[in-house]
Amino acid sequence: MAQAAPGCFTLSDELLARLGEFIEAQFGIKTPPSKKSLLEGRLSKRLRALGLDSFEAYWDYLCGEVGRVEEFPFFSDLVSTHKTEFFRERQHFETLTATVLPGLLARGVGSAAPLLAWSCGCSTGEEPYTLAMVLDDYRASRAVPLDFNLLATDVSEPAIQRALRAVYHEDTAAPIPEAFRRRYLLRGSDAKEGLVRIAPALRAQVRFRVLNLMDEVYAAPHGMHLIFFRNVLIYFEKAVQERIIGRLKEHLAPGGHLFLGHSESIFGFAHGLEQIEPTLYRKAP
Numbered sequence: 001m002a003q004a005a006p007g008c009f010t011l012s013d014e015l016l017a018r019l020g021e022f023i024e025a026q027f028g029i030k031t032p033p034s035k036k037s038l039l040e041g042r043l044s045k046r047l048r049a050l051g052l053d054s055f056e057a058y059w060d061y062l063c064g065e066v067g068r069v070e071e072f073p074f075f076s077d078l079v080s081t082h083k084t085e086f087f088r089e090r091q092h093f094e095t096l097t098a099t100v101l102p103g104l105l106a107r108g109v110g111s112a113a114p115l116l117a118w119s120c121g122c123s124t125g126e127e128p129y130t131l132a133m134v135l136d137d138y139r140a141s142r143a144v145p146l147d148f149n150l151l152a153t154d155v156s157e158p159a160i161q162r163a164l165r166a167v168y169h170e171d172t173a174a175p176i177p178e179a180f181r182r183r184y185l186l187r188g189s190d191a192k193e194g195l196v197r198i199a200p201a202l203r204a205q206v207r208f209r210v211l212n213l214m215d216e217v218y219a220a221p222h223g224m225h226l227i228f229f230r231n232v233l234i235y236f237e238k239a240v241q242e243r244i245i246g247r248l249k250e251h252l253a254p255g256g257h258l259f260l261g262h263s264e265s266i267f268g269f270a271h272g273l274e275q276i277e278p279t280l281y282r283k284a285p
């Protein structure tokens with residue numbers, strides 16, 4: 001098959017449409033024709049790694065008995081966008097410590113029973129580790145009992161593996177406040193110069209799991225006090241968005257909070273959640 005650019009294979013419109021339908025059915029992610037070159041670029045790497053010479057051959061492999069099992073994790077990783085950062089949309093963490101946590105703690109959450117939090121669509125771990133730092137610091141700096149269980153999930157297994165390794169380039173740690181960097185990061189030396197790793201005690205606070213939001217039932221506990229579901233919704237069709245929000249609501253505890261990304265909206269959905277701030281919602285206590 002002709003190559004679009006050096007090392008980049010060409011995806012026919014017909015196969016793009018078929019792949020798009022498959023991606024939407026599996027992950028809920030929209031793949032409009034404008035994403036063609038993005039997909040070509042990302043998937044061409046897999047074709048080269050597998051020694052395949054066309055997208056048609058790749059499609060056959062992906063749908064075959066072996067590919068369905070072995071290629072699926074790579075495929076799911078490549079078709080989704082993992083952009084994330086520590087302390088992304090910092091204002092959420094400020095609201096969390098200023099109003100949300102005091103309100104939850106006043107109701108005995110964190111002392112009588114653990115606070116349950118979920119970073120849903122956690123990508124490579126920056127969001128849940130930020131949350132773990134903020135919760136741990138809140139407990140230490142205010143000397144309050146705050147027992148918490150933090151679950152972090154994503155459809156991409158490679159992203160979850162990177163999150164579990166918890167190794168990041170030093171420059172990605174720049175948004176982390178200096179005092180937190182000293183407490184929660186280990187600095188690499190020699191061959192690991194320029195890298196940082198989340199300290200073991202903080203890593204132990206987060207449980208990572210692969211979870212596809214297109215699943216009928218979410219393998220996650222109910223009674224969540226906090227769900228961070230930020231910058232994921234944006235990739236889904238409206239009907240899928242509404243279905244996922246309805247399911248996440250079922251996983252919220254009464255009085256639990258749902259954080260969305262700053263550019264996301266659930267306006268017009270029959271979700272029954274109370275809007276506290278433009279991207280912060282609460283289930284009725």
Ligand SMILES: C[S@@+](CC[C@H](N)C(=O)[O-])C[C@H]1O[C@@H](n2cnc3c(N)ncnc32)[C@H](O)[C@@H]1O
Binds near residue numbers: 088155229
């Ligand atoms: C842009 S990242 C957002 C990361 C983080 N929440 C943040 O705000 O920085 C979107 C994540 O959603 C995940 N995702 C996409 N489709 C998904 C699905 N069907 N189920 C679960 N996660 C999905 C992607 O793998 C990706 O890691």
